[in-house]
Amino acid sequence: MKALCWVGTNKLSVERIPDPEILNPHDAIVRVGLSSVCGSDLHLLDGYVPTMREGDVIGHEFMGEVVEVGPALKKMKRGDRVVVGSVVACGGCWFCDTGQYSLCDNGNAHAAVAEKALGYPPAGIFGYSHAFGGYSGSHAQYIRVPFAETGSFIIPDGVRDESALFCSDAFPTGFMAADMCGIEPGDIVAVWGAGGVGQMAMQSAYLLGASRVIAIDRFPERLALARQHARAETLNYEEVDVLEALKEMTGGRGPDRCIDAVGMEAHTPGAEHYYDLVKQQLRIETDRPAVLRQAIMACRKGGTLSIVGVYGGLIDKFPMGVAMNKGLTFRMGQMHAQKYIPRLLDYVQAGAVDPAYMLTHRWPLERGPEGYDMFKHKTDKCVRVAFQP
Amino acid sequence: MAATKRSSRAATSAGYHPRTPATGTSHVNVGPAERVVSALAGAALAYAGAQRKSKAGGVALAALGTSLALRGATGVCPVNGLFGRNSATRQPAPIEIKETFTVYRDLSQVYGYWRRFENLPTFMEHLESVEELDERRSHWVARIPGGLGTVAWDSEITRDEPNRLIAYQSLPGSQVDQSGEVRFRQAEGNKGTELQVVLHYRAPLGKLGKGVAKLLNPALAELIRSDIRRFKMMMETGEVPTIEGQPSGRGHDQG
Numbered sequence: 001m002k003a004l005c006w007v008g009t010n011k012l013s014v015e016r017i018p019d020p021e022i023l024n025p026h027d028a029i030v031r032v033g034l035s036s037v038c039g040s041d042l043h044l045l046d047g048y049v050p051t052m053r054e055g056d057v058i059g060h061e062f063m064g065e066v067v068e069v070g071p072a073l074k075k076m077k078r079g080d081r082v083v084v085g086s087v088v089a090c091g092g093c094w095f096c097d098t099g100q101y102s103l104c105d106n107g108n109a110h111a112a113v114a115e116k117a118l119g120y121p122p123a124g125i126f127g128y129s130h131a132f133g134g135y136s137g138s139h140a141q142y143i144r145v146p147f148a149e150t151g152s153f154i155i156p157d158g159v160r161d162e163s164a165l166f167c168s169d170a171f172p173t174g175f176m177a178a179d180m181c182g183i184e185p186g187d188i189v190a191v192w193g194a195g196g197v198g199q200m201a202m203q204s205a206y207l208l209g210a211s212r213v214i215a216i217d218r219f220p221e222r223l224a225l226a227r228q229h230a231r232a233e234t235l236n237y238e239e240v241d242v243l244e245a246l247k248e249m250t251g252g253r254g255p256d257r258c259i260d261a262v263g264m265e266a267h268t269p270g271a272e273h274y275y276d277l278v279k280q281q282l283r284i285e286t287d288r289p290a291v292l293r294q295a296i297m298a299c300r301k302g303g304t305l306s307i308v309g310v311y312g313g314l315i316d317k318f319p320m321g322v323a324m325n326k327g328l329t330f331r332m333g334q335m336h337a338q339k340y341i342p343r344l345l346d347y348v349q350a351g352a353v354d355p356a357y358m359l360t361h362r363w364p365l366e367r368g369p370e371g372y373d374m375f376k377h378k379t380d381k382c383v384r385v386a387f388q389p
Numbered sequence: 390m391a392a393t394k395r396s397s398r399a400a401t402s403a404g405y406h407p408r409t410p411a412t413g414t415s416h417v418n419v420g421p422a423e424r425v426v427s428a429l430a431g432a433a434l435a436y437a438g439a440q441r442k443s444k445a446g447g448v449a450l451a452a453l454g455t456s457l458a459l460r461g462a463t464g465v466c467p468v469n470g471l472f473g474r475n476s477a478t479r480q481p482a483p484i485e486i487k488e489t490f491t492v493y494r495d496l497s498q499v500y501g502y503w504r505r506f507e508n509l510p511t512f513m514e515h516l517e518s519v520e521e522l523d524e525r526r527s528h529w530v531a532r533i534p535g536g537l538g539t540v541a542w543d544s545e546i547t548r549d550e551p552n553r554l555i556a557y558q559s560l561p562g563s564q565v566d567q568s569g570e571v572r573f574r575q576a577e578g579n580k581g582t583e584l585q586v587v588l589h590y591r592a593p594l595g596k597l598g599k600g601v602a603k604l605l606n607p608a609l610a611e612l613i614r615s616d617i618r619r620f621k622m623m624m625e626t627g628e629v630p631t632i633e634g635q636p637s638g639r640g641h642d643q644g
């Protein structure tokens with residue numbers, strides 16, 4: 001089959017590789033219908049996630065059709081049209097049982113490696129390095145899905161492929177970001193990053209009762225989408241002083257809840273960017289935490305910081321004193337796909353949210369490397385490109 | 390807290406009485422316990438070496454691993470011979486491996502599955518088979534990694550408290566000197582069963598032995614740890630997650 005492989009930092013190539021087979025009793029094989037890029041892939045591409053190996057198939061946000069089911073699966077059958085969560089979780093451990101799927105004890109095929117790096121191993125993630133299990137990803141014609149009945153969800157009739165696709169990763173991540181905020185009536189929620197994850201966080205904040213949502217980014221087309229589809233007020237951080245603007249927009253209090261939907265490769269105008277970039281490239285600091293710093297400064301006293309932008313290692317100049325003395329609450333994590341997907345499919349089916357607008361480009365897999373180049377540099381107004389293998 | 394107590398006890402040998410292991414033929418200068426440990430750790434090191442990116446370090450590790458594995462398989466250590474040392478005839482201090490996991494299953498289920506030693510090879514990759522001879526005695530066969538053969542020994546249960554503790558020890562005159570203690574306890578807050586496994590292996594004597602033991606301990610411990618993790622995974626899901634055999638740009642993955 002055809003697959004998009006990581007071959008080195010900023011190098012991808014479309015290869016012919018063998019078809020996947022059932023390896024474990026709870027596996028299924030899915031013929032991929034649509035497979036999307038995600039901001040997390042950029043961290044792999046840019047070389048910030050260790051334990052990638054040449055030849056790894058990337059991609060983790062996908063939907064498709066079941067073509068083969070393992071002997072231990074009871075409900076799943078060939079022909080099912082499914083969306084699959086990007087997290088590989090077992091469904092049988094304490095973490096899964098309590099809805100914390102991305103912390104699953106048994107979903108990571110390389111638990112020992114992850115344990116060395118993190119102390120305790122998190123769940124697996126498709127196509128996301130060997131520390132997260134080394135599972136072959138979804139930018140391929142077929143994919144093996146371990147613990148398939150835990151991770152796959154039937155797409156309701158009437159829901160289009162491109163509407164279901166983002167229930168795999170971007171929507172549950174954005175939803176969890178809003179969920180972790182603990183939104184109360186009257187809350188103003190500020191969201192840094194108007195990419196796929198940020199867009200979904202904004203809409204989810206309203207679903208969970210926010211009064212107002214403010215989006216922060218620098219790409220006008222993304223901010224326009226945030227206004228149109230997510231009823232957000234928008235700030236372009238290249239045009240205004242974000243801290244001053246937020247203060248003004250919130251009666252001097254600051255936003256009640258702040259969501260970081262950017263992560264470790266944040267961009268900032270000015271000296272701070274170069275300070276972090278140099279440190280990151282010297283590996284003195286692995287992550288550029290500009291958004292994190294800004295959100296801590298911006299947040300209302302006693303407010304909540306919800307972090308779904310991915311961080312990988314160490315950060316520098318972290319205003320802990322501000323966070324402590326302002327009494328902030330921090331919530332964070334990789335998202336628990338399996339916990340949220342059924343509820344999100346309901347929203348989509350009911351027409352409350354239709355994430356399909358984020359699919360700005362639908363391309364054949366052969367254009368994978370070009371697609372990532374476009375997504376990385378945000379050219380051609382790309383929000384997400386999905387491949388149709 | 391209880392764990393610290395147990396380990397210090399083991400270190401002073403108060404609760405552990407090593408027996409003189411049986412030696413094989415007269416030219417064997419590596420004790421059987423050391424042999425098994427060498428073989429297992431050798432394989433682990435060779436694997437770690439092969440995975441290493443840095444060439445020089447990786448090759449050195451792999452070479453050390455292979456020589457330890459050979460030494461384990463043949464019972465002949467050229468270094469011991471050279472220095473006139475013979476760790477086969479003296480009483481070394483045991484090395485201790487302690488691993489703790491919580492298994493999200495009922496106490497009786499976890500204890501019951503472990504208590505049937507014949508189940509152990511289904512998740513302990515370094516074991517080929519365990520045969521229960523009667524209520525207390527069992528016959529163990531362990532694989533020497535790298536396809537270099539097997540070692541076997543007989544073991545006897547010394548304590549068995551249902552849902553609490555299983556302790557066992559190799560019989561006098563066995564090819565391998567090993568003992569194990571497995572404790573079970575209900576975890577707080579419905580989190581399942583806490584499982585603690587403490588294994589003792591005899592380590593070689595002398596300065597060289599000390600160095601080797603230091604080297605062996607983490608490698609062997611890692612092997613045992615992944616074996617016990619597999620037990621947890623089998624109990625909680627009925628399978629052990631793998632990527633061995635999946636396709637990638639490298640062909641089929643090895644794991």
Ligand SMILES: NC(=O)c1ccc[n+]([C@@H]2O[C@H](COP(=O)([O-])OP(=O)(O)OC[C@H]3O[C@@H](n4cnc5c(N)ncnc54)[C@H](O)[C@@H]3O)[C@@H](O)[C@H]2O)c1
Nearest residue numbers: 039040173193195196197262263266267308309310334335
């Ligand atoms: N926690 C999870 O489970 C999970 C899942 C999916 C994605 N993520 C993470 O979420 C983040 C966003 O993913 P995405 O797919 O939306 O990525 P994306 O690249 O499409 O969007 C990121 C956006 O952040 C903006 N940005 C950069 N610096 C900024 C700054 N200083 N202030 C405000 N905005 C800034 C960029 O302009 C861009 O629009 C990534 O870090 C990704 O790894 C996490």
Ligand SMILES: [Zn+2]
Nearest residue numbers: 038039040169
């Ligand atoms: Zn993602």
Ligand SMILES: [Zn+2]
Nearest residue numbers: 090093096104
């Ligand atoms: Zn689990």
